[in-house]
Amino acid sequence: MKILVGYKRVVDYNVRIQVKPDGSGVETSGVKLSANPFDDIALEEALRLREKGIASEVVVATIAPADAQAHLRNGLAMGANRAIHLVTNDAIQPLTAARAFLKLIEKEQPQIVILGKQAIDDDCNQTGQMLAALWNRPQATFASKVEVNGGAAKVTREVDAGLETIEVDLPAVITTDLRLNEPRFIKLPDIMKAKSKPLETLQLADLGIASGDTLKTMNYAAPAKRSKGVMVKDAAELVAALKTKGLL
Amino acid sequence: MSKILIIAEHLNGKLNSSTARCVSCAQAIKADAIDVLVLADAPDAIAAEAAKIAGVTKVLTVANAANQHALAAVYAPQIVAAAAGYSHVLAPSTTFGKDLAPRVAALLGVAQVSDVISVIDAHTFTRPIYAGNAIITVQAPADQVLVATVRTASWAAAADGGSAPVEALSLSAELPTHTRFVELAQGSSERPDLQSAGRVVSGGRGVGSAENFAIIFKLADKLGAAVGASRAAVDAGYVPSDLQVGQTGKIIAPELYMAIGISGAIQHLTGIKDAGTIVAINKDGEAPIFEVADIGLVGDLFKIIPELEAALG
Numbered sequence: 001m002k003i004l005v006g007y008k009r010v011v012d013y014n015v016r017i018q019v020k021p022d023g024s025g026v027e028t029s030g031v032k033l034s035a036n037p038f039d040d041i042a043l044e045e046a047l048r049l050r051e052k053g054i055a056s057e058v059v060v061a062t063i064a065p066a067d068a069q070a071h072l073r074n075g076l077a078m079g080a081n082r083a084i085h086l087v088t089n090d091a092i093q094p095l096t097a098a099r100a101f102l103k104l105i106e107k108e109q110p111q112i113v114i115l116g117k118q119a120i121d122d123d124c125n126q127t128g129q130m131l132a133a134l135w136n137r138p139q140a141t142f143a144s145k146v147e148v149n150g151g152a153a154k155v156t157r158e159v160d161a162g163l164e165t166i167e168v169d170l171p172a173v174i175t176t177d178l179r180l181n182e183p184r185f186i187k188l189p190d191i192m193k194a195k196s197k198p199l200e201t202l203q204l205a206d207l208g209i210a211s212g213d214t215l216k217t218m219n220y221a222a223p224a225k226r227s228k229g230v231m232v233k234d235a236a237e238l239v240a241a242l243k244t245k246g247l248l
Numbered sequence: 249m250s251k252i253l254i255i256a257e258h259l260n261g262k263l264n265s266s267t268a269r270c271v272s273c274a275q276a277i278k279a280d281a282i283d284v285l286v287l288a289d290a291p292d293a294i295a296a297e298a299a300k301i302a303g304v305t306k307v308l309t310v311a312n313a314a315n316q317h318a319l320a321a322v323y324a325p326q327i328v329a330a331a332a333g334y335s336h337v338l339a340p341s342t343t344f345g346k347d348l349a350p351r352v353a354a355l356l357g358v359a360q361v362s363d364v365i366s367v368i369d370a371h372t373f374t375r376p377i378y379a380g381n382a383i384i385t386v387q388a389p390a391d392q393v394l395v396a397t398v399r400t401a402s403w404a405a406a407a408d409g410g411s412a413p414v415e416a417l418s419l420s421a422e423l424p425t426h427t428r429f430v431e432l433a434q435g436s437s438e439r440p441d442l443q444s445a446g447r448v449v450s451g452g453r454g455v456g457s458a459e460n461f462a463i464i465f466k467l468a469d470k471l472g473a474a475v476g477a478s479r480a481a482v483d484a485g486y487v488p489s490d491l492q493v494g495q496t497g498k499i500i501a502p503e504l505y506m507a508i509g510i511s512g513a514i515q516h517l518t519g520i521k522d523a524g525t526i527v528a529i530n531k532d533g534e535a536p537i538f539e540v541a542d543i544g545l546v547g548d549l550f551k552i553i554p555e556l557e558a559a560l561g
């Protein structure tokens with residue numbers, strides 16, 4: 001079976017994002033870019049399913065500008081068999097991303113599609129669910145455990161109330177939560193090997209996907225700052241301070 | 249003219265307070281009608297609770313055994329059928345709504361606005377991106393249904409006091425069987441609920457072990473508080489995942505939040521930015537948590553917590 005993995009490039013999670021003073025966006029020039037942490041987890045899960053003999057091929061896909069090839073090479077170095085680069089210069093929204101992934105599904109016929117539960121740049125948490133809807137297939141979001149048995153997968157999901165387990169028929173879309181696994185580190189020889197792995201480049205526009213993005217971002221603002229508070233020296237002072245605030 | 253449909257969240261026959269928070273957001277949109285849709289196997293008691301929320305125009309119920317568990321693939325086509333004639337479909341930005349709303353949006357062929365924190369007008373909203381490091385104003389087209397999730401921590405629950413009529417709907421939507429509920433392992437529910445509690449005591453990696461977490465629970469019980477945790481504490485197995493507070497955990501806004509042995513990473517802070525008073529206890533005076541804490545105390549938590557309990561009497 002084939003697994004398709006969403007592998008988005010985002011601003012590294014350690015970067016302190018700054019909003020541009022004119023409110024036109026956030027500062028991204030010269031900022032470190034990395035794989036979305038949830039997508040590293042998605043790829044790791046796919047690789048483990050391949051290592052268990054459940055999957056035979058893992059394909060990573062990204063929708064990004066032309067300079068994202070090195071990013072895909074990282075996915076190949078981590079262990080993906082092939083990469084697909086859908087090139088576009090637009091920062092596309094989830095519905096368009098889902099439509100693009102649907103085209104890839106038609107082309108690749110995967111049994112499982114694993115995406116991150118959310119991209120840590122737009123924090124949308126939508127693409128996997130939208131893709132499953134457009135594909136008319138099951139979704140198992142926020143996965144912390146995946147067991148594949150023949151034509152179905154049993155997925156444990158991190159939900160507000162605790163841990164929910166559902167069973168979905170394949171093919172299906174799974175989105176990852178943080179505790180699904182710990183992604184492996186890329187080893188030097190694998191970086192060399194990745195150079196000769198297949199990387200297919202397609203123009204997003206050639207797939208017949210006009211950017212269907214309909215949400216307009218009017219303005220970017222820095223979040224309201226919390227003002228610095230007071231320091232107390234011991235537990236008794238803390239209790240007194242809470243009483244003053246009427247909290248005890 | 250705005251006509252809003254809110255998808256009720258419920259569990260074990262009880263309405264979740266996230267629904268009343270969505271009603272507050274709907275009121276900010278200045279809607280002509282705010283209807284609540286209850287999909288359940290036995291919706292009556294839940295609908296009766298929803299009917300009491302002030303501001304609700306009408307409660308619609310869909311009783312179906314297939315709706316016993318909130319499976320997005322099963323709920324979504326029904327919501328699409330019920331949404332005809334509405335200008336907005338709102339769901340809470342809890343794991344329930346996050347799972348469901350995008351599926352509804354895609355079936356309707358429209359974009360979704362995630363995590364609405366404020367309403368500018370019926371089609372213009374603000375929402376956080378980059379773990380709350382930036383707030384954007386987004387505008388959705390006025391000629392399409394608008395699907396959005398409402399960041400519950402940013403909205404107070406609408407009060408009780410309504411008496412909306414309840415109407416049973418019969419929908420013709422084909423429901424898939426490809427997705428099946430197996431089980432829900434719920435944490436203990438004896439303590440206050442993390443997402444609606446007025447007080448929350450959270451522990452981080454500094455607490456050191458699952459056994460040590462007992463002192464966090466004890467302090468929380470003394471304060472009548474819910475217990476939360478950082479991702480590091482959850483990853484280390486000190487507490488279950490449903491206690492995680494932050495960008496990828498629960499976003500909360502208690503009156504009092506105590507962060508104990510938590511460094512204050514941005515992904516954690518985004519989960520508490522609307523908290524009333526933040527108290528930080530950390531042995532490292534340079535920890536970033538002190539930059540946002542209203543009251544900070546530098547020291548060893550294992551020494552301070554017993555003293556605190558004694559001082560609380």
Ligand SMILES: Cc1cc2nc3c(=O)[nH]c(=O)nc-3n(C[C@H](O)[C@H](O)[C@H](O)COP(=O)(O)OP(=O)(O)OC[C@H]3O[C@@H](n4cnc5c(N)ncnc54)[C@H](O)[C@@H]3O)c2cc1C
Nearest residue numbers: 452453454478479480494495496497509510511516531549
């Ligand atoms: C994609 C992504 C999503 C994330 N989502 C979340 C999220 O939702 N929520 C979240 O919390 N994190 C999240 N994180 C992780 C986050 O970046 C931090 O790693 C995490 O919050 C750190 O947890 P901590 O503060 O408990 O641990 P640490 O950073 O290790 O801090 C422990 C603190 O305890 C203090 N301490 C130690 N011993 C004592 C003692 N005896 N007495 C007093 N203080 C003591 C130390 O001084 C230190 O400040 C996410 C990260 C990523 C990449």
Ligand SMILES: Nc1ncnc2c1ncn2[C@@H]1O[C@H](COP(=O)(O)O)[C@@H](O)[C@H]1O
Nearest residue numbers: 006008063115116118119124125126127
């Ligand atoms: N441009 C993209 N390229 C590759 N994967 C993407 C892209 N956009 C979204 N995804 C996938 O969808 C997930 C959720 O994204 P989002 O809905 O934007 O939060 C990500 O973790 C990725 O797996």
